[in-house]
C-alpha cells in the first residue's frame with residue numbers, strides 16, 4: 143500500500159520519463175503546460191532521479207530576494223577611476239560597495255583593452271602615484287614586464303606610458319578591493335537614485351538580482367556621468383565627439399603587457415545607453431570582419447566592447463579650461479596632477495599637442511563636484527572641463543588620481559556627516575598623502 147504522503151505527491155520522474163514528456167511537447171502543448179504547472183506548484187523542490195546519479199530540482203523562481211546594503215560609500219562604475227576610488231574608500235575605513243555593469247573591474251583599461259596607462263610622470267619626475275600606480279606597478283612586476291625610464295623626458299609622450307597586462311590588472315584590482323573590504327557587484331546598474339535626508343537610496347538591478355542600497359555618499363565613475371544624468375543635473379556634450387575605437391589583433395598574437403593592440407576608429411560611437419553602445423559594438427565588429435576579409439589574416443584577439451573616448455562631462459563647481467590645462471594652473475583646491483598632450487581625435491586622426499616644458503596641469507576638487515549638488519562626487523573622464531582640456535585630462539593615470547581623490551573626499555564626508563565640498567582640504571590632502579598620493583604644489 144502506498145503511504146499517505148506518496149498518494150499526495152506525484153511520483154518521482156525519471157530522466158527517461160522526463161525526456162518523453164518534453165519530446166511530446168509539440169503534440170501536447172496544452173497538456174504539457176498543465177502538467178508543468180502542477181509540477182511547479184505541487185512539487186517544487188522535487189528531486190528528478192537520473193541514471194548518472196545527479197539530481198535536479200524543479201525550480202519555480204531562481205531570483206533571489208532583494209539584497210539590502212547599508213553603507214557609507216557607493217561607487218557606481220568600476221572602471222579606470224572607479225576601482226581606485228573604491229579601494230581608497232575601503233582602505234580609509236568606509237563601508238564601500240562598487241556596482242559595475244560589466245563582468246570585471248578596469249573599464250576602458252581592461253574591458254576596452256587600452257592597457258597602456260599614462261602618464262604618471264612629467265619632466266623627469268613622478269607626479270601621480272598612490273593606488274593606481276601601485277596596481278600598475280604590481281601588474282608589471284608580476285608579469286616580468288618593463289617600465290619606461292621615467293627619469294628621462296621622452297621625445298614622444300607615449301614612450302613613458304606603461305605596457306600593462308590587462309588580465310592581470312583586472313584580477314589584482316579585485317584582490318585589492320577584497321583586501322580593502324570593498325564589496326563588488328558585477329552585472330548590476332542603478333535603476334533609480336533618490337536623495338534621502340542623510341544620503342541616498344539607490345535601487346540596482348542585475349540579472350536575477352535586485353539590490354537596495356542606502357548610502358551616505360555616491361561616487362559616479364561611469365565614464366559618462368550616468369548617475370549625474372539620472373539625477374537630472376546638467377552635463378556637457380559636444381555635437382561632434384571623438385571617435386571610439388575597437389581593439390583587436392590581426393595576424394599576430396596579442397602579447398598582454400608587451401605590445402599594443404590593433405585598433406580601428408568607430409566614428410559616431412555613442413556610450414549614452416545600451417542601444418547606442420550596441421550600435422557602436424556592431425559597427426566595430428563589422429569593421430573588424432571587413433579587415434579580416436581584406437587582409438586575409440587570422441583574427442587572433444578581440445576585446446568585447448568599444449572604447450569610448452568622449453561622451454558627457456559634468457558641469458561642476460568649477461570647469462577646467464584648456465588654458466588652465468596648458469598653462470599648468472595650480473588650482474587652490476588641487477587634489478591631483480594630470481599630464482598628457484592635448485589629444486583630440488577627429489575623423490582624420492590625431493595630432494597630439496604636447497605641453498610646454500615645465501607645465502604640469504592640476505585637477506581641482508570642485509571639478510569633481512556637480513554644481514549645487516550634495517553627497518555626490520565624480521571621477522574619470524567626465525570631469526568638469528572644456529572639450530580640449532578633457533582630451534588631455536581623460537587619460538588613465540589622471541583618472542586614477544581623480545578616483546583616489548574622490549574616494550578620499552567621499553569617505554571623509556561620510557565620516558563627518560557632510561558633503562565632499564565641505565570637507566577641509568587639508569584633511570583630504572592628509573588622507574591622500576597617507577595613501578601614497580602626490581599632492582600638487584606640496585612637494
Ligand SMILES: Cc1cc2nc3c(=O)[nH]c(=O)nc-3n(C[C@H](O)[C@H](O)[C@H](O)COP(=O)(O)OP(=O)(O)OC[C@H]3O[C@@H](n4cnc5c(N)ncnc54)[C@H](O)[C@@H]3O)c2cc1C
Pocket residue numbers: 218219220221222223224241242243244247248249250251254256258259260261303330331332363364365366368386387388405449450451521522523524536537538539541
Ligand atoms: C580607444 C582609446 C584609446 C585610449 N588610449 C589611451 C592610452 O593609450 N593611455 C591612456 O592613459 N588613456 C587612453 N585612453 C583614455 C582612457 O583609457 C579613458 O579615458 C579612461 O580609461 C576613462 O576612465 P573612466 O574611469 O572615466 O571610465 P571607464 O574606464 O570607461 O569606466 C567606466 C566604468 O563604468 C561602468 N559603467 C558605466 N555605466 C554604468 C552604470 N550605469 N552602472 C554600472 N556601471 C557602469 C563601465 O562598464 C566601466 O567599467 C584611451 C581611450 C580610448 C577609448
